[in-house]
Every structure is written in C-alpha cells, then in structure tokens.
Amino acid sequence: MARRAAKRKPARGRFVTFEGGEGSGKSTQIGKLAERLDAAGIATLVTREPGGTPGAEALRHVVLSGMGKLLGADLESLLFAAARDDHVHRVIAPALAAGTWVLCDRFADSTRVYQGMLGNVDPRLLDALERVTIGDLKPDLTLVLDLPVEVGLARATARRGAATADRFEAEGVAFHERLREAYREIARDNPGRCVVIDAAGAPEDVAERIWSAVRER
Ligand code: Z5A
Secondary structure, three states: OOOOOOOOOOOOOOEEEEEEOOOOOHHHHHHHHHHHHHHOOOOEEEEEOOOOOHHHHHHHHHHHOOHHHHHOHHHHHHHHHHHHHHHHHHHHHHHHHOOOEEEEEOOHHHHHHHHHHOOOOOHHHHHHHHHHHOOOOOOOEEEEEEOOHHHHHHHHHHHHOOOOOOOOOOOOHHHHHHHHHHHHHHHHHOOOOEEEEEOOOOHHHHHHHHHHHHHHO
C-alpha cells in the first residue's frame, strides 16, 4: 500500500520589531533588512503599527490625527490595543506560522513607552491589554534605534517639509528626551530580546550594525 508522505509544518518564522524615537530611521532600516533577508532566501513580511490591516490603518488615522489624545491616555491605549489585536491575529501570527519572518515597525514596546512611561497609563492596564492582544507572541528580537533627539527631530522636520506635524511629532524636545531614556530602560530590562543600535551616521553604516545584530542572534 502506498504511504502518503507526511506534510511537514514549516518552521515558525522569526518576529523582529524595530523601535525608537522620531526620525530614528526605522522605516529606512526595515526596508534594508528585508532586502538582505530576501537575498538570503528568507521570506519576509514588512509591516507597521499602528496599522498593517485595513481596520488598524483606520485606527492609525484616528490616533495620528490627535483624536485619540482628546479621549485621554487610557482610551488612547485601547485604540492602539484594538489595532494591535487585529494586526496580530490577521497578519502577524499567520505569517509566522507559515514560516515567514515578520519585520514590524513598532510593536508593544511603543505602547509601554508612549502610553505607559510617558503617558502614565497604569502598567496593570497595559499588562491586561497585552495578555488579550499578543498573549505569548513576544518578538524574538527588538532593535532599538538610538539617536540624539536633535538629530532625529531634524531628520523628521526635513522630511515633513511644509506639512503639519502629527500628534507625536508636535511634542517638545523634553518629551523626546524622556522617550529616548524610556527605550534605553526597556532595552536594559530585556537584554535577551533587545539590542540597542547606534542609529547615527550613514544609512548603510546603520544597516551593517543591524545585520551584525541579526546574524549574532
Ligand atoms: N505609537 C504609540 O504611541 N503607541 C503605540 O503602541 C504605537 C505607536 C504602535 C506612529 O508614528 C506613532 O504612533 C509614533 C508612536 C505612536 N509616534 N511618533 N513619533 P509614525 O509611524 O508616523 O512615525 P514613527 O514611527 O515615529 O516613524 P518616523 O517618524 O516615520 O521615523 P522612522 O521610521 O524612524 O525614520 P525614517 O522614516 O526611516 O527616516 C526619517 C527621515 O530620516 C527620512 O527622511 C529618511 O530618509 C531620513 N533618514 C533615515 N535614516 C537616515 C540616516 N541614517 N541618515 C540621514 N537621514 C536618514
């Protein structure tokens, strides 16, 4: 009797998140890493938060327009959580299960930093939201792009041109300094998952630092 070949489940893909302050180069670097992984024959999916699904992109529009801020930090956290839940369940988890590497521009650390450490949202609320939205789905690697605040803001301002600053871009320098420190703290507390990348210098040099970190892991 002919035996049917057992179907092998693909190995789970790796989940890599990019975090950092305004203008730190996350979008630029995520594209460069995706190109390198593709060239190495590794299937990748590039996505972002808030966003990544039609529903989450609609919520992105709400929070970046400043409407979320009007509701207060607790409710703004719920909007980010709703967007994340949709994104995780419809896009990230299925892609990882299919063996695709997922490269995500911002993830749960952004909520911890922006809403938690800077917005003073109770960590117990954020813990509860994480349990519901991401459960055990922690990133395998988080690259924290670290840059002096004035350099990041100058890059973001140059890119924006005459357009109006969004809800977060409009915050002052002190906010962005606290943001940078908050990310460093998260990286210190999670050394197994996070690598701080010096994001100053030419994009190609930053890409090399990221590639070394990915290879090492
Ligand atoms: N947020 C939140 O509060 N809670 C959450 O849970 C989540 C998010 C998930 C999303 O904003 C906002 O939502 C974010 C946090 C909040 N707010 N902020 N700020 P976004 O997605 O619109 O913006 P962003 O995530 O901050 O990214 P960005 O400003 O677009 O910057 P970036 O992706 O880090 O950088 P980039 O686009 O690659 O580069 C910026 C410019 O610099 C661009 O013109 C590049 O060409 C240039 N660049 C990049 N690298 C270099 C180098 N090495 N040298 C010179 N110039 C460079």
